[in-house]
Amino acid sequence: MSLVGTCDDCGVVGVPLRYKPETPVSEQPRPSVCERCRSHRESQATTFVRCEDCGDRVPESRATGMDVSPPDGYYPEFIHFCPGCAPTDDAEQTEGSA
Numbered sequence: 598m599s600l601v602g603t604c605d606d607c608g609v610v611g612v613p614l615r616y617k618p619e620t621p622v623s624e625q626p627r628p629s630v631c632e633r634c635r636s637h638r639e640s641q642a643t644t645f646v647r648c649e650d651c652g653d654r655v656p657e658s659r660a661t662g663m664d665v666s667p668p669d670g671y672y673p674e675f676i677h678f679c680p681g682c683a684p685t686d687d688a689e690q691t692e693g694s695a
């Protein structure tokens with residue numbers, strides 16, 4: 598299926614539209630960006646991070662980031678988990694008595 602319309606990103610009119618590469622197609626009601634913007638988004642979307650747990654490389658957009666910066670906050674530090682290793686919220690109940 599090819600749909601011609603206006604690109605969401607650059608606003609060019611009357612171009613064949615493509616799905617956004619970083620969003621699941623099932624979440625997009627219709628293609629909405631032009632080919633140029635699609636490949637631009639794709640090049641930006643392919644930032645890979647390493648899963649702290651299993652070592653797999655996963656796209657940053659799909660990874661779960663965790664802030665592990667030291668208390669002094671001098672060097673902000675983040676670790677990432679793939680969807681399979683992402684810790685769940687209710688697994689950890691910390692008491693905050695500050």
Ligand SMILES: [Zn+2]
Pocket residue numbers: 604605606607608609630631632633634635
């Ligand atoms: Zn465009």
Ligand SMILES: [Zn+2]
Pocket residue numbers: 648649650651652653678679680681682
């Ligand atoms: Zn993993």
